Amino acid sequence: MLLGQNNRYLQLLGSLSNDAVLSKVEGDEYLSRPYLFTTKFYSAKKPEELKNCIGKPLGARVGDDQERRFIHGIVTELQQQGYWNGFYHYRAHLEPWLVLLKLTKNSRVYQNINVPDMVCGIFHKRGFNDVRVKLNNSYPKREFCMQYRESDFDFVTRQLEVAGIFYYFSHEQDKHVLVLADHPGAFSAASVSTLPYQSLTGQRQGIGLRAWNVHCRIIPCGAEMSGYNIKNATPVRGSAKVGSRFIADDRLSIYDVEGLEQQQQLSDRAALCLEQWESQASCARATSNYPALQVGQQFTLTGNPGADGRYAVGGQHLSAESNLESGEWLFSAQITLFAADQVWRPSRTILRPSISGVLSALVVGPSAEDIHTDDMGRIKIQFHWDKEHKKDDNSSCWIRVSQFGNGARFGAQFIPRVGNEVLVSFVDGDPDYPVVTGTVYNGVKMPPFTLPGHKTQSGVATRSSAKGSIEQGHQFCFEDKKDQEFILLSSQKDLQWKAKNDLSAEIVRDVRWDIKGKRDTRIDKGDDRLILNRGNKSETIDKGNFVIAVNSGNHRLDVSKGKASVSAGQTCTITAKQKIELKVGDSSLVITPAGITLKGPTVNIKGDGTLKLSAASTTVEGTGMLALKSSGMTKLSGLIVQTDATTLAMLKGLLTKIG
Template sequence: MAEEGIHYTFESAGFPGELLVVRQVVIDERLDRPYRARVELAHHDIDADIAQYLGKDCILEIHRGANVRRLVGLVRHVRESEDQHNAQQNVLCEVVPAYHLLSLRRDTRIFQGMSAPDILQEVLSGGLSPYGRSVELRLEDTYEPREYCIQYEETDLDFADRLMQEEGISYVFTHDGDQEVMVLRDRNAQHPDVASGALVQFQPHNQNILDVEPVHRFRLRHRSRITSVVARDWDWTKAGSMKVEAEDRTTDPAGTDRESYEQGEGRSLTITGYSGTAYAKEDSTRQAQIRREMHVRDAITGAGTGSVIQFAPGTVFELTGHEVAGCDGRYLITAVQHISLPPGGVDTDGTTPEAYHNRFECIPLDTVYRPTRRTPKPRIPSIQTAMVTGPAGEEIHVDEHGRIKVQFFWDRQNPADETSSCWVRVEQPWAGPSWGFWYVPRIGMEVVVHFVDGDPDRPLVSGCVYDGANALPYPLPDEKTKSTIKSNSSLGGGGFNELRYEDLAGSEQIYTHAQKDYNEVVEHDHNTLVHNDQTNTVDVNQTQTIHNNQTEQVDVDQTMTIDGNRTVVVEGDYSETVLGTETRTVTGAVTETFDATETRTVTGDLTETLEANETIDIGSNQTETITGNHTLTVSTDMTHTITGALTKTVIGGITQMTMGTYDVTADAGYTVVAPAGVKILAAGGLSVSAPGGVTHVDSQKSWVGLWKFDGGANNFGWCSFKIDVIGMQVGAANLKSEFAMIKTEVYAAELHVTSGTAIGTFGTWLRNAGASVEVQPNSEV
């Protein structure tokens, strides 16, 4: 095609168009990259201040008749050219999209609960709006929300590029208006045809077809590429296998499978949809697919040169007329370089170029385009610290997995509350299924944060550090030998639990403090060995329950002091053995109650001393068995009251002695049964008083001492009667005695016989050492 119709225009608010002449243009455009146009201008105002061009909007156009290729952007760089002429000023300008200037914005910030498109919309809109630019998201795929996504020390451009590369999103720029528009796409079908028409004729340089814009050179390249991808991650909320894995598998034309196993490649999988106990969604299947599509994208690529000024990345053309079979077809342009050299110039390959030509790269349209993951994700190889956060009024903020919220000190956007971060897991020294260590950092603590595999999106709290707001439990270095685990009561504080170690030589100590309750559970044995003293102090009550036996051994003395009452309940038997002596002192009253029998065995002597009265109340019988002697000494009076009968059985004799009188009173009668005889020794005399009469019926009676009978009527009947009387006095108003045989030895006797007295014997023997008998009338001897 004839080149005389090619010309260029450049307009900018920085300098009038009529003063500018475009001398040279080189434009580099590529999918997923900001374009860059290097323009050399001749300015007729040699005194112009070129600094005024910087940052200005500009429009560069390539004209071929009515066919106009337009490029809109900003002047990013401007300088004077080394090739200067007296009548003009040569200026070199670099034109870029406003998106390119996002490389000058660096930030560290957090996005929570947002999908990649949502994050891109926020970042790009915020970055482009100061330049009057906008972004359009023409996306059809489904993108799961990311629980946590950090832009960590990245430029806005790198961060946005990285997100789009991770998600398989491409972008292009359109130039229809006064400002370029950034357009995001994720499907090949969204790419339009080349503006001048999709059908492009292949025409080598040796042919001259004047009415078309042809492709002069074109070749295809075939490469061996990865054919399959296995994407893997893990979901720690899943019980059992935590594996999250998907694969997308194909082979090359020869049937060979070349697999790429990618775990943590570029980024971890998106595991999301937390339902309160576990995550419900993940994108492993989609990630495996777009990663494989990225690898196989360049298996077949095309490259060529031509003069189609409307060639642009992200547009589709159909090549026709190529002499090599298989080259004709529909292609998606991935990169293009537009070149215009001044007359007489030489192209980079040494040939004399046209006023305009381009070089381009493309892929077959049936190959899914995915951007290369060229932008690495930042890694945090070291640790950081952050502050634990939570709702106002709370001291501990934690979820069911023990995760906490933190605010990094570099975070200048999020408030220091429960929204400051995602839930962050907390490392513990030991973590088993419902067992292990558990300490939860509290709001206001400064914690140490690691990042799994250095990934900023995967923070992990590994510990805490003291700082100016959180002082150490004990002053240092004064208490440097102390080590402690000390908590604080919540809410409000004021109390603590503590396990403390003192390692000062000579003062070693383990100290335990429980603010309220202290509970111990030992499933088997519990042994305590104290080599010196032990003191236990209980300020209120103590309860000890032993479900089996208890043995207590005290090698020396035991002293127990009870200021109040003591109650011991033994539901079974009670046995107490004292190998030495036992002394019990009770200053108050003693009450003993035995619901059954009591047996006491004293192998030695038993001495009981009562300094006051003793009362024994026996509800039933009492039996005493004494194998030896029984001595009872009563210092004053002794009274026995028996409401029933009294029976005494004495195998030996009974001796009773009293210094006073001996009185026996029997209301119902008094009976003495003595088969061997009864002997009464009464040195002071014997007096029997029986107003109702005395009847003696025995074979023989013997009295020694003074014998005196007083009574209205006394009857004596004996088979044998012997009286040895030293002194005898009988006074009878009516005495009748009948003896079969009577022997009387009287040394001094007096017999007063009153009327009505008779003594009769069948045989009488009387010895009288000195006796007198006085017989009254009506008496007979």
């Protein structure tokens, strides 16, 4: 081609080095911000031939062999702007590979990983490995961190800003490297160790800085962060004060809420908040004619009274034109500087996404468990969109579950089972702080009462664990169908009632107990009383014994009106150690260990067959008259029979025989 790149102030590098000539470069680069350089070049190639350059790396050299720098990036946009003297005029945007992450969107859960490892992992997964880590601080592992419908660029930027990690790009001839940093020592040294200040009235001689000006602004005097410790159920706060070198108003302070649980974490977050303000509190701006200076480099300024010292480059706007037509080149840069020993933190430019609604998720756990929980009743979940995890106990951290009427060892406790679908809300809309607010049925997990056939039924049904079948579990059911209302309380095994005071019930009609086993009733102290106002009481034992035992006290059976009867198919035995007494009016039968006493106005002893009185000595006595009478024959016999009368003895009969 007629226009070559030899001896040019600006040169293209890479695939276009032999097919184009660079005429102008202009762009901006700042700490923690993707750079954008616009290049203008001429080429004999048609637009159709150059469109393959889009998305490919391209490099440029700015300066001569003595004072130069490289600019390297990805061609993100290419425009054909004209045609001049046989050559097409093009404009191309060069940006870092980092901006390509804006073309992504992802939802993912990260666990037990710190911010640097998380960010680098995202870079590597996307195939970007030109990363250099210069970190001094330690970064705690995040127990749970969620990227939800965010581009990788927004997510990475947000995480770096929250952690206080800044970045810049190191441009090399054939690549650009993203440098992660968190301390002043992470800045690289400029190609020259010192740069002189050149006054506006002086004659320009060599490289240096001109048009020096300083910018300062007022910032808050302090910051306080508030959090909540879940384990201790207490608010926690941490605070920090601004450095003495900055201009702060004591009336102005920051008070914000963070989802952190430890005081030290909150104090660190407050200090980071102030460092972000301090990073914007003061800077110096100047014009540079030194092309090799890059953002992220540091140098020593000399010749500027009151401002000499070590500075780091925080940003610059660069403009350079090559020596094509006039034979002269032009270079100018407006640079932003700050003290090289100052801790610089990126401001928060990416707001976290706020999830105002709920998300659906699946309860997960180990394969051998159907209830997986910790001591606070928390569970583990996996969102349906999560394609990284395996629906086990590693899918999330412990997630709190909203319960009804919770308190110190009281309230409802229904732990969502593994495999259940739950609805997840987020505290203050923060994706990093989920809480399970409810469960829902689906086509696999159906309601316990068949619908719509049993739509009048309400209640609770549980499932036996582990691996209980659909018929195994407890049930508390309300049937509200008109004129068929009932309440069903069913237990898979045992049903225990406990009342610390009284148990009372009012039953309008019947009570039926159907007991397949045995029944035990124990009253430690008090009375057991049954009052039957009207009706009958029966107890039937088909087979077995009926025993009433009174260990201490009395047993009494009263029938005030009516009869009492005792019937035994075989034997009826009444036993007492002291006395048995049967009494009707003046008549009685008394049985004691000493004997039997039969007493009454009239005592009739009648035997249809034989009446036999037998004893060692028998006395029959009548205070009035004693009559022995028989319709047949009355016989008195014995070894000796003696009859005595104190007044008169009479033997009388139709025929009396003596001897």
